[in-house]
Amino acid sequence: MDYLEKYTEWCNNPVFDEETRKELLSIKDNDKEIKERFYQDLEFGTGGLRGIIGAGTNRMNIYTVGKATQGLANFIKKEGAEAKGVAIAYDSRRMSKEFSESAALILNANGIKTYRFESLRPTPELSFAVRELGCTAGIVITASHNPPEYNGYKVYWEDGAQITAPKDKQIISEVLAIKDYAEIQKMDKKEAINTNLYHEIGKEIDDRYIEELKKQSLNAELVKEMAEDMTIVYTPLHGTGNKPVRRILSELGFKKVYVVPEQELPDGNFPTVSYPNPEDPKAFELALKLAKEKNADIVLATDPDADRLGVYAKDPKTNEYVSFTGNMSAILIAEYILSEKKKRNLIPQNGAIVTTIVSTNMTGAVAKEYDLKLIETLTGFKFIGEQIKFFEQNHSYEYLFGFEESYGCLAGTHARDKDSVVAVMLLCEAAAYYKKQGLTLWEQMINIYEKYGYYRETLATLTLKGIEGQEQIRQIMDRLRNNPSANIGKHKVVELRDYKTKEIQKLITGEKGETDLPISNVLYYALENDAWCCVRPSGTEPKIKFYMGVKEKTMQKANAELEELKNAMLKMCEE
Secondary structure, eight states: OOHHHHHHHHHHOTTSOHHHHHHHHTTTTOHHHHHHHHSSOOOOOSSEEEEEBSSSTTSBSHHHHHHHHHHHHHHHHHHTOTTTOEEEEEOSSTTHHHHHHHHHHHHHHTTOOEEEESSOOOHHHHHHHHHHTTOSEEEEEOOTTSOTTEEEEEEEETTSSBOOTTHHHHHHHHHHTOOOGGGSOOOOHHHHHHTTOEEEEOHHHHHHHHHHHHTTOSOHHHHHHHTTTOEEEEEOTTSSOHHHHHHHHHHHTOOEEEEOGGGSSOOTTOTTOSSOOTTSGGGGHHHHHHHHHHTOSEEEEEOTTSOOEEEEEEETTTTEEEEEOHHHHHHHHHHHHHHHHHHTTOOOTTEEEEEETTSOTHHHHHHHHTTOEEEEEOSSHHHHHHHHHHHHHHTOOEEEEEEETTTEEEOSSSOSSOOHHHHHHHHHHHHHHHHHTTOOHHHHHHHHHHHHOEEEEEEEEEEOOHHHHHHHHHHHHHHHHHSOOSEETTEEEEEEEETTTTEEEETTTOOEEEOSSOOOSOEEEEEGGGOEEEEEEOSSSSEEEEEEEEEESSHHHHHHHHHHHHHHHHHHHHO
């Protein structure tokens, strides 16, 4: 069936509601828009769905969400896990509440219990709730940090992590097997409640979640001592972080926490930011303005589902606020945790730190310093969560910390996804700890660079939307893969890893090997002098991403080398 036939079916089939048909009829003379909405089905990838909200097979709506949920329900029934149930959370985005309730009732119609949060909650709390309630799976309705027109649907399994192999492919098969939207089962909410299938959850899970976070605190008494001396500015960027972040900071004892008033309340239109992403400096404009008024020590922002954390801290030499990359804030937290545990002889002999192949190489130096096992995974926190599961199953390593460069980390094993709420708690605690020593967080970051070397990283992206964009991304990856470069700018390529073919090639010796990670459309270039580059299509946005890192003896030299490497990498991709 081509895109016009699909469009016609949606316009005429009574399975689709009047509002949907009306929306589609309004574009009847716009062939390009029709094609964009119907040329493919919104892909249920290895983590779930993400797309633009609207009517059509290539859009997020109650029908595409319903199809995904019916497929998940069919899989759960085959597993015989209906009684264990599914936990469901949602964020502040448009249609999140409606999609979450629709998903719950579809599962109920299939005889599967659901535990849906009474109101919006952070993604990491959903991960916690899955394990706390003994559920077989979890769903969170969020598009994370994407622009306002997007929403998404992520699936978690009983270990609290996003689905990984082989479950991901098995669930995808069930979703793809549904050929008719009429197959989606439905149930009235009152009936679901009366038959003990639909349950609301809230305060009790909140309390248990916060108690688990507080167990990660290493200097609770010091926080109380420094509480009046620390000034914190925070913005939830109209998302889910406001209540849990304020609560954890209050319960630890921090007194001077100022929330950006214009961005405090949930709002799926994100009226004060075009892109609610703490990686974007523009998202911090209002927070930095407030920080200057309050003379804040640190400035924090969480994304709409509160799994990512962005950070600014004051440089006392310039009296200006300096941004931290996700690598920097994660390493700062890791160094704080590990140095404090080392003082107390709390680092186990089988301790491990887990990160991704596109995160900073400084992690290796930190692991060596504290005699930890370093484990690298593919991009995506689900692979870090999966490692925690392996550690528990095999009794191999004890998880101490994990992070990815995209502003997400996890201290503790209460969740199996990145958790900005616990990251805020530990970063503020670290700030108080270092302030007592007369140091700002920025000064401590410089101390870390002086200790391990000036590892600096950056990310460049090309946004290529729609059908044409998909094809451009494919062509770029094919060109890079089929014409391997011996040099990127002035840097010689030492090793090329193609995670799609699983081949490793040492360019100097010609020696070949095989990667031990799952197949993924990723190319990684190990360069001379601990420099590196990596390129991959985004799994959640219409982008191709270029990661790179260098190591030098000074900040100035590292920043200059990094800029040169970025330009060389982008030029290579244009050729």
